[in-house]
Amino acid sequence: xxxxxxxxxxxxxxxxxxxxxxxxxxxxxxxxxxxxxxxxxxxxxxxxxxxxxxxxxxxxxxxxxxxxxxxxxxxxxxxxxxxxxxxxxxxxxxxxxxxxxxxxxxxxxxxxxxxxxxxxxxxxxxxxxxxxxxxxxxxxxxxxxxxxxxxxxxxxxxxxxxxxxxxxxxxxxxxxxxxxxxxxxxxxxxxxxxxxxxxxxxxxxxxxxxxxxxxxxxxxxxxxxxxxxxxxxxxxxxxxxxxxxxxxxxxxxxxxxxxxxxxxxxxxxxxxxxxxxxxxxxxxxxxxxxxxxxxxxxxxxxxxxxxxxxxxxxxxxxxxxxxxxxxxxxxxxxxxxxxxxxxxxxxxxxxxxxxxxxxxxxx
Amino acid sequence: xxxxxxxxxxxxxxxxxxxxxxxxxxxxxxxxxxxxxxxxxxxxxxxxxxxxxxxxxxxxxxxxxxxxxxxxxxxxxxxxxxxxxxxxxxxxxxxxxxxxxxxxxxxxxxxxxxxxxxxxxxxxxxxxxxxxxxxxxxxxxxxxxxxxxxxxxxxxxxxxxxxxxxxxxxxxxxxxxxxxxxxxxxxxxxxxxxxxxxxxxxxxxxxxxxxxxxxxxxxxxxxxxxxxxxxxxxxxxxxxxxxxxxxxxxxxxxxxxxxxxxxxxxxxxxxxxxxxxxxxxxxxxxxxxxxxxxxxxxxxxxxxxxxxxxxxxxxxxxxxxxxxxxxxxxxxxxxxxxxxxxxxxxxxxxxxxxxxxxxxxxx
Numbered sequence: 001x002x003x004x005x006x007x008x009x010x011x012x013x014x015x016x017x018x019x020x021x022x023x024x025x026x027x028x029x030x031x032x033x034x035x036x037x038x039x040x041x042x043x044x045x046x047x048x049x050x051x052x053x054x055x056x057x058x059x060x061x062x063x064x065x066x067x068x069x070x071x072x073x074x075x076x077x078x079x080x081x082x083x084x085x086x087x088x089x090x091x092x093x094x095x096x097x098x099x100x101x102x103x104x105x106x107x108x109x110x111x112x113x114x115x116x117x118x119x120x121x122x123x124x125x126x127x128x129x130x131x132x133x134x135x136x137x138x139x140x141x142x143x144x145x146x147x148x149x150x151x152x153x154x155x156x157x158x159x160x161x162x163x164x165x166x167x168x169x170x171x172x173x174x175x176x177x178x179x180x181x182x183x184x185x186x187x188x189x190x191x192x193x194x195x196x197x198x199x200x201x202x203x204x205x206x207x208x209x210x211x212x213x214x215x216x217x218x219x220x221x222x223x224x225x226x227x228x229x230x231x232x233x234x235x236x237x238x239x240x241x242x243x244x245x246x247x248x249x250x251x252x253x254x255x256x257x258x259x260x261x262x263x264x265x266x267x268x269x270x271x272x273x274x275x276x277x278x279x280x281x282x283x284x285x286x287x288x289x290x291x292x293x294x295x296x297x298x299x300x301x302x303x304x305x306x307x308x309x310x311x312x313x314x315x316x317x318x319x320x321x322x323x324x325x326x327x328x329x330x331x332x333x334x335x336x337x338x339x340x341x342x343x344x345x346x347x348x349x350x351x352x353x354x355x356x357x358x359x360x361x362x363x
Numbered sequence: 364x365x366x367x368x369x370x371x372x373x374x375x376x377x378x379x380x381x382x383x384x385x386x387x388x389x390x391x392x393x394x395x396x397x398x399x400x401x402x403x404x405x406x407x408x409x410x411x412x413x414x415x416x417x418x419x420x421x422x423x424x425x426x427x428x429x430x431x432x433x434x435x436x437x438x439x440x441x442x443x444x445x446x447x448x449x450x451x452x453x454x455x456x457x458x459x460x461x462x463x464x465x466x467x468x469x470x471x472x473x474x475x476x477x478x479x480x481x482x483x484x485x486x487x488x489x490x491x492x493x494x495x496x497x498x499x500x501x502x503x504x505x506x507x508x509x510x511x512x513x514x515x516x517x518x519x520x521x522x523x524x525x526x527x528x529x530x531x532x533x534x535x536x537x538x539x540x541x542x543x544x545x546x547x548x549x550x551x552x553x554x555x556x557x558x559x560x561x562x563x564x565x566x567x568x569x570x571x572x573x574x575x576x577x578x579x580x581x582x583x584x585x586x587x588x589x590x591x592x593x594x595x596x597x598x599x600x601x602x603x604x605x606x607x608x609x610x611x612x613x614x615x616x617x618x619x620x621x622x623x624x625x626x627x628x629x630x631x632x633x634x635x636x637x638x639x640x641x642x643x644x645x646x647x648x649x650x651x652x653x654x655x656x657x658x659x660x661x662x663x664x665x666x667x668x669x670x671x672x673x674x675x676x677x678x679x680x681x682x683x684x685x686x687x688x689x690x691x692x693x694x695x696x697x698x699x700x701x702x703x704x705x706x707x708x709x710x711x712x713x714x715x716x717x718x719x720x721x722x723x724x725x726x
Contacts, residue, residue, distance in 0.1 A: 198586060208686040209686070212683055219686075221690075222619070225618055225694075231695070255591060262629055302567075316671050317670045318559070318667060322575050
């Protein structure tokens with residue numbers, strides 16, 4: 001997608017040298033746009049661990065390029081396995097990370113050491129390109145939902161989203177935002193309600209920033225406002241991403257997603273979940289009992305980082321000292337509240353039959 | 364209630380001089396506890412307008428004392444009417460404000476100028492004492508709900524609340540928190556989940572502070588977390604306050620209340636609303652179509668105030684510059700989601716029959 005008119009991906013090989021890896025430092029957004037140049041696998045691992053890159057698909061692609069950097073320095077089998085282990089250890093729960101390093105190793109273990117670095121760059125490029133293609137396909141399947149509303153109303157289509165499942169979470173296009181960017185490309189007018197998404201504010205910090213820089217009309221709201229907006233008929237459609245979908249259609253996503261799904265159901269607003277099929281966990285059926293919810297540090301609730309009037313990025317405390325806080329990071333939206341899933345193969349109902357229909361080889 | 368062991372009200376007459384009016388400056392909470400001394404009606408009006416005092420019952424009591432200050436300076440009829448008009452103009456939507464000044468004027472217009480100041484102090488004192496008595500009654504009727512859960516489980520009762528309907532919003536005891544303080548006095552163990560309540564953070568800033576200073580166990584959570592906690596069985600009861608209840612039981616309250624009511628319904632968690640009968644608007648039936656929702660300034664969403672690591676209270680921007688924000692301040696929870704209303708006369712179902720049963724003279 002574009003930043004003020006210039007197209008970018010979230011990870012790419014620096015064209016001037018043909019080997020170093022460039023990323024956007026997402027810990028600095030939305031306050032400043034800074035590009036980092038990764039030259040070692042250690043730097044790549046640090047970028048993932050410190051969340052300079054985040055979002056499962058993007059983490060996988062950066063890990064793949066990290067392995068390429070490692071092999072450029074030392075193409076030996078031992079160094080390769082050590083580099084993969086280092087990358088895998090950065091974020092233990094991200095499924096795409098292990099998937100990407102496994103895919104790389106499968107190819108590279110059968111490649112002569114002298115050819116490994118070149119093969120690694122090629123495979124990492126394929127992983128990145130496939131992510132983009134998958135997200136574009138999600139965009140094509142999802143934009144139909146927006147097109148239908150626009151055709152029926154002839155006014156901008158108001159889509160609410162939670163957290164960040166935009167191009168910043170992937171190599172490009174995003175998942176939940178892919179249908180929105182596709183609509184924007186096709187000149188279907190869209191207006192996005194962006195939940196700020198406390199406590200980490202990925203909505204206000206990342207989603208609002210990427211939509212704004214690409215030129216998509218949007219409005220930031222507190223997480224509390226979505227139900228009211230749906231009651232007043234101001235939301236045509238909800239589209240969110242997901243961290244894990246069970247084979248029965250339950251959806252784990254950023255904390256607060258469940259509340260928006262309840263409000264959508266109560267007001268007859270379609271509630272869609274966009275994800276690549278790699279996010280479907282075919283081994284799990286009941287999201288509420290089988291998905292463990294990460295409890296993150298209380299300081300994410302009791303403090304917030306923003307830009308002061310002096311221009312400096314500052315962290316302030318927003319709870320009384322002495323008041324404890326709890327910070328469950330995700331919740332599970334039961335399938336009964338989900339209108340459907342948008343995948344790279346098309347849309348389906350959020351249930352075992354719907355998912356099995358699109359992915360018969362997995363069900 | 365107590366602040367670190369010392370009992371306070373939110374407004375009182377300074378005992379050392381017998382006439383000046385003391386308040387807690389709530390704009391400085393939770394960062395510092397500062398008491399203000401009001402000596403003129405202009406100062407009282409400023410305290411209400413600038414939200415040094417807030418919460419409908421407290422505003423009414425401070426306005427009543429403001430009129431007493433005015434009459435101490437000039438007991439003439441013209442000055443009295445001018446002072447009442449100035450107080451009424453501070454917060455045009457607060458029902459209790461006009462109710463309190465009307466009650467004061469009704470008594471004072473029939474009082475000789477020479478007796479007016481003394482009568483005004485007496486009437487203001489009655490208004491304050493009646494507020495406290497009403498809230499204590501709400502506490503007695505509400506604590507039964509907590510007692511029943513404790514008797515059945517023999518463990519601390521986990522109550523979730525949204526925004527601040529505590530003693531800081533009233534003269535003392537609060538509305539939603541009155542049952543909680545009553546339970547605490549009766550040694551029934553309670554643990555309160557405090558929604559931070561973006562965008563103005565009255566939960567984290569005021570509710571957490573007053574519970575903490577009084578010694579009531581509590582945990583601050585992001586507004587997104589409540590649904591998840593209810594799904595996992597971590598909430599026994601929701602109690603919130605309200606700005607207006609329709610005669611059919613619809614409840615207008617701080618934005619986000621509706622989302623918690625939906626989650627409570629979905630998980631079989633009782634959802635109670637506590638208010639004095641003055642909050643019931645007998646002229647309004649359908650909350651969704653008849654209650655206008657205040658749209659407040661976008662800066663409340665795009666900025667947040669907290670305490671920096673340097674100890675200074677600082678306002679930081681938490682949305683990208685260029686991203687607009689919307690800020691509806693209240694929402695309406697339909698009566699069908701409300702388990703019941705707790706009033707000074709007892710509990711009732713949230714419907715026309717329930718409310719009419721408790722208040723037959725109004726229905």
